[in-house]
Amino acid sequence: MALNPDRLLPIEAEARAVARRLFAEVERLPIVSPHGHTEPEWYARNPAFPDPAALFVIPDHYIFRMLYSQGVPLEALGVPRVDGGPVETDGRRIWQLFAAHYRLFRGTPSRLWFEHALETVFGIEERLSPENADRLYDRIAGALGDEAMRPRALYDRFGIEAIATTDGALDDLAHHDAIRASGWHGRVVPTYRPDAVVDPDRPGFAAALDRLFDLTGEAETWEGYLAAHRTRRAYFKARGATATDHGHPTALTADLATPDAAALFDTVRAGTADAAARELFRAQMLTEMARMSRDDGLVMQIHPGSVRNHNALLFQRFGFDKGADIPSRTDYVHALRPLLSVVGNDPSVTVIVFTLDEAAYSRELAPLAGHYPALRLGPPWWFFDSAEGMRRFREATSETAGIYNTVGFNDDTRAFLSIPARHDVARRVDCAWLARLVSDGRLDEDEAHDMATDLAYRLARDAYRL
Amino acid sequence: MALNPDRLLPIEAEARAVARRLFAEVERLPIVSPHGHTEPEWYARNPAFPDPAALFVIPDHYIFRMLYSQGVPLEALGVPRVDGGPVETDGRRIWQLFAAHYRLFRGTPSRLWFEHALETVFGIEERLSPENADRLYDRIAGALGDEAMRPRALYDRFGIEAIATTDGALDDLAHHDAIRASGWHGRVVPTYRPDAVVDPDRPGFAAALDRLFDLTGEAETWEGYLAAHRTRRAYFKARGATATDHGHPTALTADLATPDAAALFDTVRAGTADAAARELFRAQMLTEMARMSRDDGLVMQIHPGSVRNHNALLFQRFGFDKGADIPSRTDYVHALRPLLSVVGNDPSVTVIVFTLDEAAYSRELAPLAGHYPALRLGPPWWFFDSAEGMRRFREATSETAGIYNTVGFNDDTRAFLSIPARHDVARRVDCAWLARLVSDGRLDEDEAHDMATDLAYRLARDAYRL
Amino acid sequence: MALNPDRLLPIEAEARAVARRLFAEVERLPIVSPHGHTEPEWYARNPAFPDPAALFVIPDHYIFRMLYSQGVPLEALGVPRVDGGPVETDGRRIWQLFAAHYRLFRGTPSRLWFEHALETVFGIEERLSPENADRLYDRIAGALGDEAMRPRALYDRFGIEAIATTDGALDDLAHHDAIRASGWHGRVVPTYRPDAVVDPDRPGFAAALDRLFDLTGEAETWEGYLAAHRTRRAYFKARGATATDHGHPTALTADLATPDAAALFDTVRAGTADAAARELFRAQMLTEMARMSRDDGLVMQIHPGSVRNHNALLFQRFGFDKGADIPSRTDYVHALRPLLSVVGNDPSVTVIVFTLDEAAYSRELAPLAGHYPALRLGPPWWFFDSAEGMRRFREATSETAGIYNTVGFNDDTRAFLSIPARHDVARRVDCAWLARLVSDGRLDEDEAHDMATDLAYRLARDAYRL
Numbered sequence A, B, C: 001m002a003l004n005p006d007r008l009l010p011i012e013a014e015a016r017a018v019a020r021r022l023f024a025e026v027e028r029l030p031i032v033s034p035h036g037h038t039e040p041e042w043y044a045r046n047p048a049f050p051d052p053a054a055l056f057v058i059p060d061h062y063i064f065r066m067l068y069s070q071g072v073p074l075e076a077l078g079v080p081r082v083d084g085g086p087v088e089t090d091g092r093r094i095w096q097l098f099a100a101h102y103r104l105f106r107g108t109p110s111r112l113w114f115e116h117a118l119e120t121v122f123g124i125e126e127r128l129s130p131e132n133a134d135r136l137y138d139r140i141a142g143a144l145g146d147e148a149m150r151p152r153a154l155y156d157r158f159g160i161e162a163i164a165t166t167d168g169a170l171d172d173l174a175h176h177d178a179i180r181a182s183g184w185h186g187r188v189v190p191t192y193r194p195d196a197v198v199d200p201d202r203p204g205f206a207a208a209l210d211r212l213f214d215l216t217g218e219a220e221t222w223e224g225y226l227a228a229h230r231t232r233r234a235y236f237k238a239r240g241a242t243a244t245d246h247g248h249p250t251a252l253t254a255d256l257a258t259p260d261a262a263a264l265f266d267t268v269r270a271g272t273a274d275a276a277a278r279e280l281f282r283a284q285m286l287t288e289m290a291r292m293s294r295d296d297g298l299v300m301q302i303h304p305g306s307v308r309n310h311n312a313l314l315f316q317r318f319g320f321d322k323g324a325d326i327p328s329r330t331d332y333v334h335a336l337r338p339l340l341s342v343v344g345n346d347p348s349v350t351v352i353v354f355t356l357d358e359a360a361y362s363r364e365l366a367p368l369a370g371h372y373p374a375l376r377l378g379p380p381w382w383f384f385d386s387a388e389g390m391r392r393f394r395e396a397t398s399e400t401a402g403i404y405n406t407v408g409f410n411d412d413t414r415a416f417l418s419i420p421a422r423h424d425v426a427r428r429v430d431c432a433w434l435a436r437l438v439s440d441g442r443l444d445e446d447e448a449h450d451m452a453t454d455l456a457y458r459l460a461r462d463a464y465r466l
Helices: A013-026 A040-045 A052-056 A061-069 A091-100 A109-122 A133-143 A151-157 A174-181 A205-216 A222-238 A258-270 A275-296 A312-318 A337-343 A359-369 A387-401 A416-439 A445-463 B013-026 B040-045 B052-056 B061-069 B091-100 B109-122 B133-144 B151-157 B174-181 B205-216 B222-238 B258-270 B275-296 B312-318 B337-343 B359-369 B387-401 B416-439 B445-463 C013-026 C040-045 C052-056 C061-069 C091-100 C109-122 C133-144 C151-157 C174-182 C205-216 C222-238 C258-270 C275-296 C312-318 C337-343 C359-369 C387-401 C416-439 C445-463
Strands: A031-033 A160-164 A243-248 A299-304 A351-353 A375-377 B031-033 B160-164 B243-248 B299-304 B351-353 B375-377 C031-033 C160-164 C243-248 C299-304 C351-353 C375-377
Touching: A013 A416, A013 A445, A031 A416, A031 A445, A040 A151, A040 A174, A052 A091, A052 A133, A061 A091, A061 A109, A091 A133, A109 A133, A109 A416, A151 A160, A151 A416, A205 A222, A222 A258, A222 A275, A243 A275, A258 A275, A275 A299, A275 A337, A351 A359, A359 A375, A359 A387, A387 A416, A387 B387, A387 C387, A416 A445, B013 B416, B013 B445, B031 B416, B031 B445, B040 B151, B040 B174, B052 B091, B052 B133, B061 B091, B061 B109, B091 B133, B109 B133, B109 B416, B151 B160, B151 B416, B205 B222, B222 B258, B222 B275, B243 B275, B258 B275, B275 B299, B275 B337, B351 B359, B359 B375, B359 B387, B387 B416, B387 C387, B416 B445, C013 C416, C013 C445, C031 C416, C031 C445, C040 C151, C040 C174, C052 C091, C052 C133, C061 C091, C061 C109, C091 C133, C109 C133, C109 C416, C151 C160, C151 C416, C205 C222, C222 C258, C222 C275, C243 C275, C258 C275, C275 C299, C275 C337, C351 C359, C359 C375, C359 C387, C387 C416, C416 C445
Parallel strands: A031 A160, A243 A299, A299 A351, A351 A375, B031 B160, B243 B299, B299 B351, B351 B375, C031 C160, C243 C299, C299 C351, C351 C375
Antiparallel strands: none
């Protein structure tokens, strides 16, 4: 049951041989992780990870959503309730439940990531099952106390060269300061994620705005609001940030005249904006952020198209990010036009767009990125951070946009142990794709080697200015 | 020209070998056919099938739509006219016309199904052509008189374990009663399909409602209407039904307050509802049906997204189901939310959703089914009940929803002889998919064997509670 | 670096062998090019092509859009400015810039087309690079003076049997007359492209209408306008045209009562039509054109779904067709219904529909074309005129529509040297697709041979009545 050394490479012998040669060159390249959700505190305080359930099940919405879909209550998996109500606290029982339903993950990326971590981090080459669940639990739990299993040691062991965290606009970045103050050699940079002070539909928006104005001392006007963002962006940049990130329901952008934007801000600030006005405010803010990126050089990331908290009951009981965020149809060609009219022709700006709507790959995103100097395509994301998802992305975008209008891979994860697994999958899938192009005569092999390194390492490093 | 024993299996030798081993285990598993359109009368009266044209051409909209698309009038193919006007009645001439255009079906599933039936039912290993058309016609016509060619014998020969028919809400299910009364061992169960008394846009809707209230003796109010459905569902359930089926233009659902629903019903009953109100009524009824499923345990199937009778001229002349139903863009993420708010978190409910819009597979349907306990994905349907359609379905849904949120295969056919052919295609395509996952290291082969049986047999049996 | 003789054929040995046999039969079939944008003047005057940059870079929006997307200004590539402002005029420097960025085209069809031309036309088997750029420039420039490099010689060398140009409705077709008058054996036919006198949103629309009425002497009424079209179509038909072509933002069609259409025309003519009325006018005109096709036998082509001139800055500076036309979501099932109600059931009419929205292939277009006798599917177009684009098209449409409701390949290019390259790619991809169907038992090889010739030659010739 050990990991197959040729996993995800082409089945055909000739193409597999090419893919092996390509992969051998990129397998051990450093990991650049320019977008993710690990905790800065891990690098600052270097704590031991808790038990196996807390490591692999409780925080991983890929895992618990699948079990939930088959009738396992989230309470039984230890997922904390908003009201503090009782949930399972015995890690071993959670782990056993996971093991009992392990077959659900057959053919999923979660399975690949989990087994990669089991084998490469814990040396476990058995498939999890109800029979061996206790034994594997003990083995992992036993290892977690080792110094070699702490975040800083794993950072080195995983070959990470730089990793970005995602941080709210109001965050003081104290952990980031602590990392730097510690003299540790790791490179952990924050990312400016201002959704909580940009999206009027977010719970707590008004209070977040209060705090933003407090923090920055700016006037509660449109101009003051923009200045406050500039101040916070500078604060982040001073702590190493190279990018911002924006999770919006849609990709809509707008470019209002200043008085109209100012008036819009006032209604939003007053809490009197209707749904259309709130959407327009988010749209305007994407363009404002693009303008600020042009000024301060931060790379801008836009993640649109997810209907958040689709399951009202679950949201009420468990809150955000519990696997009930569902993609929906997303327009880019009309939506991005206002923003692109402002910064799209400027090669010094980088706007990275992600999608959860694969129909947009070949129809809108590749044609846009294959034209506008400022636009780049983010890697396949979330449900598409998978072998088939990545293959379809390359096949649908490369003929129009090439690979040089894409930005390599990012793991986008809060599951620290899955970072090398995810990069491993991405490198294998890209090498498999390249090998097929070589084998059917569309590329020369020397080029494929160069491209494999671009995809595994250089594109991410360069696009994110790391 | 005999059927290739490796048809639809992977071309690569290694993957083909795995696929052969998988397929050998599932090839002869019993057929569970939980959704289809065969005639209950066939099992009740066990008549001989008529001539080859009446068997293969006249009732098969896959066949005659393709010929029509190339200029063959439906009259010449014997398709009956609504006005009783003259159409070809000579089966041999229809068959010759089919043979003359047989090349049109190259690369289509109709070709695979037809040749499977020719070879496995009639022992014919020649490709149909103008030259052999008469000879094959005679051979098939000659065989059709045999006892072994009657429905009950074929039921056994095909290895059918259970088969569902689709029956209008007003149907007395007399044939189903007759089947049971006959003591025959076959399991034929009805399915509750209430579209004619749910969809105000159906011709004859008002008369159908009259009949529903007549049949059940309920008051002509919203409450009475719901009670009438409950009565009819119980009637079906008592005759073996395990499921309902709902063919709607869209997947829209609604959950109105009772007074609003009652008022809506009144306008619909009065015939004064406008288009939006009629759509809202259909939407509300999906949620009502889901509630009833929660109460009575019938599995609910939703088939949205087809623009029925797109060709007005053809509809006027030939009526329903003549190959002019065209899929259109279908939203699920917003549309299903009201229904899912009511029953989505209940693992005891099963709602199976189908689609004709492949863009929804990875974007909406797999994420929804990979989260909501009540939701399952139906197999690729209609135009997608095909080798490529099935492959794309597995590749697009499995990484997010796994296979355990899908429900195996159903043949959805009124062409009795194509049932084993369709299951054969599905089993081959699934084994080919699994073999590729084994060959590139994503699955262990022992798991693939287990999954092959799940996909071929267990998932359908269990999801439909058969 | 010579072209791989097996390029684009399947990697698996068995399927590759089948594909080689298929391709050997179609590789040298004559080229029928029923839709394209070469200049009729080339065939009339038979001039030498200018320097390598003017041949390969300046007029090719696939090439310069990719370089622009990576920050190369269009001025530096010699793309002419609308205002006549300064741009690079030194072909060698443009060529060097192209060479310096050549890696951008890895994995794109532009690369395949360019290298096919280099090797088959100029005998160059080296990959372009900054190092050999000057040498290759000189070699190509030197060859361009040869008589064998002029359009008429290349027409013969490429094996072209017939080629269509695309011509505005007001064009006098003088070059076409000159070609005929010259006695040359080549077959170059015009195509009636009336967008400039049909689309009120086109710059210069009013003046174009003036000219149309001038040319034809018709009254400035709806009836006169339609009569003017009939006159111009007859003018084109008399000069060999067999088709019309319509590039519309959407596929919307309409079938208004005559008085409503006449009133609509009046507002359009007066310049007072709002956006909805202008869209309705385009919609009505598609149906009128279909009616005229029924009368005069010209094949009708509809190319919808591109948002033209997305980049306002670029449009202002460089005008039309500069790589900033971006596809968007396109509905066909509702949009085409009015037109299909008029001509859809008439097998004597041929309407060819193209798409830039792949989601429509299997969902709408294949089901429509697999039903309506008048409807055919155009080949994958523009961004989808590529190996992966063609493969996806066949896989998504053939099971429902077969190949006989498609129209073979057309190259749609203004890059004369890429014509054989594009047909070569199409023939290879189709043979690869057929070989896979043979190898996995879905087709017999004798049929595949027949289909390969259909796809490479007969379907285009017959559909376009050439």
